[in-house]
Every structure is written in C-alpha cells, then in structure tokens.
Amino acid sequence: xxxxxxxxxxxxxxxxxxxxxxxxxxxxxxxxxxxxxxxxxxxxxxxxxxxxxxxxxxxxxxxxxxxxxxxxxxxxxxxxxxxxxxxxxxxxxxxxxxxxxxxxxxxxxxxxxxxxxxxxxxxxxxxxxxxxxxxxxxxxxxxxxxxxxxxxxxxxxxxxxxxxxxxxxxxxxx
Numbered sequence: 260x261x262x263x264x265x266x267x268x269x270x271x272x273x274x275x276x277x278x279x280x281x282x283x284x285x286x287x288x289x290x291x292x293x294x295x296x297x298x299x300x301x302x303x304x305x306x307x308x309x310x311x312x313x314x315x316x317x318x319x320x321x322x323x324x325x326x327x328x329x330x331x332x333x334x335x336x337x338x339x340x341x342x343x344x345x346x347x348x349x350x351x352x353x354x355x356x357x358x359x360x361x362x363x364x365x366x367x368x369x370x371x372x373x374x375x376x377x378x379x380x381x382x383x384x385x386x387x388x389x390x391x392x393x394x395x396x397x398x399x400x401x402x403x404x405x406x407x408x409x410x411x412x413x414x415x416x417x418x419x420x421x422x423x424x425x426x427x428x429x430x431x432x433x
Contacts, residue, residue: 267398268376274405275316278412279369282309285419286358294356298421303336305422306356308415309365311336313354315404316368321345323383323397324375330368343389 294306314335321328328347354364386397
C-alpha cells in the first residue's frame with residue numbers, strides 16, 4: 260500500500276502535539292514552588308514556559324482566524340509586535356502556576372487552534388500576516404511560532420533536569 264504524502268498541516272499538528280506531550284510530561288509531579296523555580300542564571304520558570312507556549316498557540320489562533328482570542332495574553336511573554344492586530348480577552352483570569360492548570364491552559368489553546376486549522380476552509384493558508392515587519396503568509400507565521408515553541412520546550416527539558424538535580428541535592432542535605 261502506498262504511503263499518503265504528509266501535508267504541511269499534518270506535519271505541523273504532529274510537531275505541536277509532540278511538544279505539548281513533552282511539556283505535559285515535564286509538569287507531572289511538579290509542585291507549585293517547583294513550577295516557579297529557576298536556578299541562578301535562568302530566567303524562565305516551567306510555569307512561564309508552559310504559559311508562553313500556550314500564548315503562542317492562542318496568538319496563532321487569533322492571527323489566523325481573525326477572531327478575538329478567548330484568553331488573556333498579558334502575562335504570556337508574547338512579543339507585542341507579533342500580536343499586532345490581535346485582540347484578546349483581558350477580563351479572563353490568567354492561569355496560575357499550578358502544573359495541572361498550566362497544562363490545561365496549554366491544551367485548551369492547542370485544541371482551539373487545531374480545531375480552527377482542521378475544520379475551516381483551507382483558504383486561511385493564503386492569508387497574509389505581518390511578521391518581522393514584512394507581510395508573509397499564514398504558514399510562515401505558524402512555522403515561526405513552532406520554532407519558538409520548540410525552543411522553549413528544549414528550555415523546559417533542561418529546566419526539568421536541573422530540577423531533578425536540585426531535588427537530589429535538597430534530599431541529601433535534609
């Protein structure tokens with residue numbers, strides 16, 4: 260049987276789902292204090308990373324669909340130049356630092372974006388958006404956000420390893 264060629268959308272979905280799965284695993288068994296913890300020299304906590312990645316997905320939904328983002332992006336660390344022309348719901352409460360809450364927020368953002376990309380007429384693919392002060396198609400915007408998402412997923416992996424070492428160090432002192 261011949262293999263069906265992967266579409267750009269299929270590859271995008273597989274990559275986001277792979278990274279969302281990683282972030283979900285990195286948050287398992289992590290306390291609120293650990294979600295906010297950062298060692299010396301590292302700026303982004305695990306909670307910040309997960310909320311930022313969710314913000315990237317929410318922003319993708321808002322920019323591609325043209326709809327108001329049903330989340331408050333104020334604390335997500337989104338570069339406001341990327342969000343230009345988007346509106347979001349400032350009345351929504353931003354997620355806290357509890358692991359399950361952060362993961363739920365991330366998954367909600369992903370399901371909303373994925374639902375739009377899969378269920379709507381593919382004419383959204385031809386939509387032009389401004390990115391880095393240049394007009395580019397919607398796919399360029401989505402791939403750019405995927406790159407940022409993967410970068411921060413790598414940060415979360417490293418942070419999780421440092422957290423495991425910190426736990427061992429703390430236990431040996433106790």
